[in-house]
Amino acid sequence: MRGGRVLGRLALGLMAWVCGLVYASAGILTRAELERAFPAPFILGEKDDQLPVWPIFKQNATENQLVAYAYESVDLAPIPGFSGTPIDLLVALAPDGTFLDVRVAHFHEPVFVDGLGSAPLFDFVKQYAGKSLKQTIKVGPPNGGGASDGAVAVIDGVAKATASVRILNETLLASGLTVARAKLGFAQGRDPTRSARMRPDVFAAMDWQGLVGQGYIRHFRVSNAEAETPFKGGLAEGLDREASRHPDDSFIELWVGELDAPMIGRNLLGDKAFNQLVADLDGRHALLVVSTGRYGFRADDYVEGAVPTRLTLSQSEAPVELRDFAWRSAIPQAPAGDLAVFVIKPQTGWDPASLATLALRATREKGQILPERISHDFGFLYSTPADLLILPPPEEAKGALGVWRDRALDTAIVALALVGLTTALSLQNRLTASARVYPWARRAFLVFTLVFIGFWAQAQLSIVSVIGLVRQGSVGFLLYDPPSLLLWGFTLATLFVWGRGTFCGWLCPFGAMQELVADFGRWLGIKQIRIPDRWDGRLKNLKYVALAAVLAAAAIPSAPAETVAEIEPFKTAITLEFVRSAPFVIYAVGLVVGGLFAYKFFCRYLCPLGAAFALIGLARRWNWLPRRPESGSPCQLCKVKCRYGAIKKTGEIVYRECFQCLDCLVIHNDAQQCVPLVLAAKRRPQPRIAAT
Ligand code: SF4
Ligand code: SF4
Secondary structure, three states: OHHHHHHHHHHHHHHHHHHHOOOOOOOOOOHHHHHHHOOOOEEEOOOOOOOOEEEEEEEEOOEEEEEEEEEEHHHHOOOEOOOOOEOEEEEEEOOOOEEEEEEEEEOOOHHHHHHHOOHHHHHHHHOOOOOEOOOEEEEEEEOOOOOEEOOEEEEEEOOOOHHHHHHHHHHHHHHHHHHHHHHOOHHHHOOHHHOOEEOOOOOOOOOHHHHHHOOOOEEEEEEHHHHHHHHOOOOOOOOOHHHHHOOOOEEEEEEEEEOOOHHHHHHHHOHHHHHHHHHHHOOOEEEEEEEEOOOOOOOOOOOOOOOOOOEEEEEOOEEEOOEEOOOOOOOOOOOOOEEEEEEEOHHHOOOOOOOEEEEEEEEEEEOOOOOEEEEEEEEEEEOOOHHHEEOOOOHHHOHHHHHHHHOHHHHHHHHHHHHHHHHHHHOHHHHOOOOOHHHHHHHHHHHHHHHHHHHHOOOOOOHHHHHHHHHHOOOHHHHHOHHHHHHHHHHHHHHOOOOOHHHHHHHOHHHHHHHHHHHHHHHHOOOOOOOOHHHHHHHHOHHHHHHHHHHHHHHOOOOOHHHHHHHOOHHHHHHOOOOOOHHHHHHHHHHHHHOOOOOOHHHHHHOHHHHHHHHHHHHOOOOOOOOOOOEOOOEOHHHHHOOOOOEOOOOOEOHHHOOOOOHHHHHHHOOOOOHHHHHHHHHOOOOOOOOO
């Protein structure tokens, strides 16, 4: 016990140290530094109270004219770079969406720190000056000439630093779009978190013709005559002979649909490939584009995995980046022609419910030497059919209050369950009075925990929230998840009463899943391996190592804490219900199946959250499980029956390993099982039956 206390104090000390560290993901520039960065004639205004941006003014006659918003990208889009630390850019964005100035405020990209030096990075960002958020800005090959033609602006990449400059580009665009939406009215100020989502439950078996006929896949056509019209009267008139010869034939036919909608994706890909696609997309959208005809949407310079140059998408006058998803699964039903799946990130503000314009650029060339290029964009209006979408709740429901209103029923059910559980555990002797009924009552509660708390209410507590606490220094984000907040509050309170067992034994959905699977295995006759005490004791320390690793990663800004946190399989098993890429699914399934043979292997040996609760639970003041003088000496029944190895040979309970399953209490209260009670009954003189 003393060893446990020392371990607990050490771990609590480590946690306190870690929590005390400041996570440097906020902007670093002071007002004085910003004023130096934008000297006279510019005037730095007051920092906005809604968004971390500073207006920059310039005196024009008698009034101050707004010329830009200055901000640090790390405040708005802290996308981890190669070292894990976000690249911080100082940006000046003009009211029309043009980048006036982009500089690197801070970076830790290994390729520039240790290899190429900072000069190529500083030269790279200079190229953004004058480019507009209304264009699709993409990073091209190094020394590519930086060609820009209206809709698409190409920035020269940096050799050997392709990944780093792409991350920088993402950072700049994501932060710029956030400012443009909030301050410049881009995308009608739409909040990307309030876009419509695909309905997972709308599906009817249909072939390609059916999908097109129902309007789920949109069909567009441009005839040769229509392709000629915009060029009439100009230099390029009549250059396309084919168009003049066969005016009614198709110049291009296009089919467009959201492949991540089950109605389209399941019908075209089949269940397995569709599930894989959704897992790979990880919250992004996938737009399927197919074309036939004389003109394709793939230009000669089309590169898989890159931004197309001939096809652009825009919504509410803001560009939406399309990037080839390099999707390899065949779509045999699609017409033979050009086919691509484009991925769209939610940060672009793309809302499938709103009208968008898909623009196809047609270019003609006049002249042999240094030909003149004349282009026209053909626009097609596209939106995803409403019956495939879940629309966001009305604007007034936004914010934490709205979330609490929306989730009132879930929260009330969880609250009721917690009241019921507290009452039942407070009356633990009555709860365990029947050795036959109690296991079924426990199983019923575990099914509730798994199905309602886990799958339905998505209230699986996770070490990721602890990372959020360490990094952001606050748990304000939990206000947006009332059932989880309730569970956190209840769990922390019960740690001081019963220890970690109340959460781990009753309220953890993944813990419940493992226990139910193990019960099922027992019913099937699968024998569990009993790990020898010596090894059991050693393996149990692994979870503290896992906890220390997660906390250390959370405290070091450059460390990939969320990746380290993947040691807990909750996201895969509970949040995503095993629909994720293969390595994660194999790991989670492996742990669940492994639990069939080694009882709750993950909980006992690996879980960092369980370790954190075990350590905080050391502050528990009561030994609430009753013991008999014979417990441990000579009776070893409870020790042998405890599947968590939480009872020492001496009969003492190790509460930090106790999952409050109450199996030992059932034995303690059962005159048929408890050895001291059985022996006492045998010793008691039996009533004589009088002879008649
Ligand atoms: S040890 Fe971890 S997985 Fe197991 S019940 Fe506790 S929190 Fe859940
Ligand atoms: S059997 Fe073990 S885990 Fe269950 S309540 Fe008793 S000591 Fe705790």
